[in-house]
Amino acid sequence: MDHTTFRDFAKAMADYIADYLENIRDRRVLPTVQPGYLRPLIPNDAPESAEPWTDVMKDIERVIMPGVTHWHSPRFHAYFPTANSYPAIVADMLSDAIACIGFTWIASPACTELEVVMLDWLGKLLDLPKEFLACTGGKGGGVIQGTASEATLVALLGAKSKMLAEMKEKKPNADDYDIVSKLVAYASEQAHSSVQRAGLLGGVQFRLIPTDEKHKMQAAPLREAIRKDKEAGLIPFYVVVTLGTTSSCAFDNLADIGPVCREENVWLHIDAAYAGSAFICPEYRHLMEGVEHADSFNFNPHKWLLVTFDCSAMWLKDPSWIVNAFNVDPLYLKHDMQGSAPDYRHWQIPLGRRFRSLKLWFVLRLYGAENLRAHIRKQIGLAHEFEQMVLADSRFELAADVIMALVCFRLKTSNEDNEFLLKMINGNGKIHLVPSKINGTYFLRMAVCSRYTESHDIQGSWREIQAMADRLEKEKAK
Numbered sequence: 001m002d003h004t005t006f007r008d009f010a011k012a013m014a015d016y017i018a019d020y021l022e023n024i025r026d027r028r029v030l031p032t033v034q035p036g037y038l039r040p041l042i043p044n045d046a047p048e049s050a051e052p053w054t055d056v057m058k059d060i061e062r063v064i065m066p067g068v069t070h071w072h073s074p075r076f077h078a079y080f081p082t083a084n085s086y087p088a089i090v091a092d093m094l095s096d097a098i099a100c101i102g103f104t105w106i107a108s109p110a111c112t113e114l115e116v117v118m119l120d121w122l123g124k125l126l127d128l129p130k131e132f133l134a135c136t137g138g139k140g141g142g143v144i145q146g147t148a149s150e151a152t153l154v155a156l157l158g159a160k161s162k163m164l165a166e167m168k169e170k171k172p173n174a175d176d177y178d179i180v181s182k183l184v185a186y187a188s189e190q191a192h193s194s195v196q197r198a199g200l201l202g203g204v205q206f207r208l209i210p211t212d213e214k215h216k217m218q219a220a221p222l223r224e225a226i227r228k229d230k231e232a233g234l235i236p237f238y239v240v241v242t243l244g245t246t247s248s249c250a251f252d253n254l255a256d257i258g259p260v261c262r263e264e265n266v267w268l269h270i271d272a273a274y275a276g277s278a279f280i281c282p283e284y285r286h287l288m289e290g291v292e293h294a295d296s297f298n299f300n301p302h303k304w305l306l307v308t309f310d311c312s313a314m315w316l317k318d319p320s321w322i323v324n325a326f327n328v329d330p331l332y333l334k335h336d337m338q339g340s341a342p343d344y345r346h347w348q349i350p351l352g353r354r355f356r357s358l359k360l361w362f363v364l365r366l367y368g369a370e371n372l373r374a375h376i377r378k379q380i381g382l383a384h385e386f387e388q389m390v391l392a393d394s395r396f397e398l399a400a401d402v403i404m405a406l407v408c409f410r411l412k413t414s415n416e417d418n419e420f421l422l423k424m425i426n427g428n429g430k431i432h433l434v435p436s437k438i439n440g441t442y443f444l445r446m447a448v449c450s451r452y453t454e455s456h457d458i459q460g461s462w463r464e465i466q467a468m469a470d471r472l473e474k475e476k477a478k
C-alpha cells in the first residue's frame with residue numbers, strides 16, 4: 001500500500017470509527033451469532049493477490065460487526081468498563097506508526113522517557129505517596145504493564161525475591177527451594193482470579209482471607225492467618241489488598257491492613273484495577289487511606305480513565321527487587337547509557353513493549369484532569385440514579401453498597417428467579433449484564449460502562465429490567 005492509498009484508507013476509517021461510535025446506541029448490544037458463524041463468510045485461504053481496501057471496508061459490516069459485542073454501547077453494563085476515547089485511538093495510530101519496541105532506553109528514548117513522566121503525572125493526579133514517583137529523585141517510579149494481572153504477578157515476584165534475599169542474609173546456607181516452599185501470600189476471598197493465578201504462576205502458597213459482611217478484608221483475620229502460618233514454620237511474604245473488588249466493588253480495609261504488613265514485613269500490593277481511576281477525585285481518596293504502607297500500587301486507566309486497552313499503571317517504591325532479580329543481560333541488549341534511565345524490559349515479564357504512554361499523554365492533555373474527574377463523577381452519579389430506581393421497586397433489593405459506578409441488585413426472591421431474570425434480559429439483547437454470587441447469594445451487576453451513557457440510557461436499561469421482571473412474574477403465575 002502506498003502512502004496515497006493509506007491517506008484515503010485512514011480517512012475512510014476515521015469516518016467509519018466516528019460513525020460507529022456516535023451511532024452505537026442503534027446497535028443491538030449482544031450479537032445473535034452462533035459459534036462458527038464467521039468461517040463461512042470469508043474464503044478458506046488467504047488471497048494470492050492484493051485486494052482493494054474498499055473491499056475490506058465493506059466486509060467490516062458484513063463479517064465483523066454481526067459478531068461484535070458492543071462494549072461502548074450505553075446499554076452495555078457487564079463486567080467493568082473498558083475505556084475508549086478519540087485521543088487514545090489517535091495516539092495508538094501514532095504508536096503503530098512509530099512501531100518501536102521500547103525494551104531499553106536506547107531502543108527508543110522517547111518511549112521510555114514519556115512513560116516515566118506520564119506515570120509521575122498520573123501518580124500526582126491520584127495523590128500517591130511521593131515515594132512512588134520518579135520525579136522526587138528516590139528509588140520509586142512507575143511503569144505501564146499490559147494488565148492488572150501482570151502487575152500482581154510482577155509484584156509477587158518482586159516480593160519473592162526480596163524475602164528470599166532477606167532469608168539468605170539471615171541463614172546463608174539455607175536452601176532456596178526450601179525457603180520458596182514455605183512462602184505464603186494472602187488476599188481477600190473476593191480478590192480477582194488473577195491474584196490467585198499469580199500465586200500459581202509464582203509457585204507459592206496462597207491463603208484467601210474471609211471477608212466481613214460488606215465483602216471487605218479486615219486486618220484481624222489476616223493477622224490471625226499470618227500468626228498461624230508463622231507458628232507452622234511458614235514464611236508470610238505478600239499481601240494483596242483489593243480496592244474495588246470485581247464482584248461487588250468492595251474496598252478492603254487498607255488503613256488497618258497497611259500497618260499489619262509493615263509489622264510483619266510482608267510486601268503490600270494494591271490492586272485497584274477498576275476503582276483506582278476514581279482517586280483522581282479528592283472525595284474518593286479516603287478509600288485508599290493507608291496507601292503509604294504499600295510497596296506497589298496498580299490500577300487500569302484502560303478500564304475507567306478513557307485510555308484504550310492496554311494501559312495498566314503500576315508504581316513501585318523500590319523497583320530494584322524486580323529489576324535486579326530477573327536481570328538477564330545479553331550483549332545485544334546492552335547500551336552505553338545503562339543505569340542512567342530505566343530499561344523497562346527489567347520491570348515486566350515480556351521483552352517487547354509498545355509505545356503505550358502516548359495514549360496516556362494524549363488523553364491527559366486533550367481532556368485535562370477536570371474533564372476526567374467530571375467523567376468519573378458523572379458515571380458514579382448515574383449509578384446512584386439507578387440505585388434509587390432499584391430501591392423504588394419493592395420487588396428488588398441491593399446486594400452491596402453502591403460506592404463507584406457499579407450497582408449490585410437482585411429480586412428479593414430466589415437465586416433461580418434471578419438467574420432466570422438475567423437469562424431473559426440477555427436473551428432479549430437490548431442490554432447486557434453479568435451476574436455474580438457471594439456467600440451463595442446470586443445477584444446481577446449493573447456497571448455504567450460507556451462514556452456515552454446518559455440518564456435516559458440508565459432509565460431505559462431499568463425499564464428493560466422491569467419489563468423482564470414483569471414477564472417473569474407472569475410466567476411464574478401460569
Ligand code: PLP
Binds near residue numbers: 271
Ligand atoms: N483486579 C480486579 C479488581 C479486576 O476487577 C480485574 C478485572 O476486572 C483484574 C484485576 C484483572 O484485570 P486485567 O484484565 O487488567 O488483568
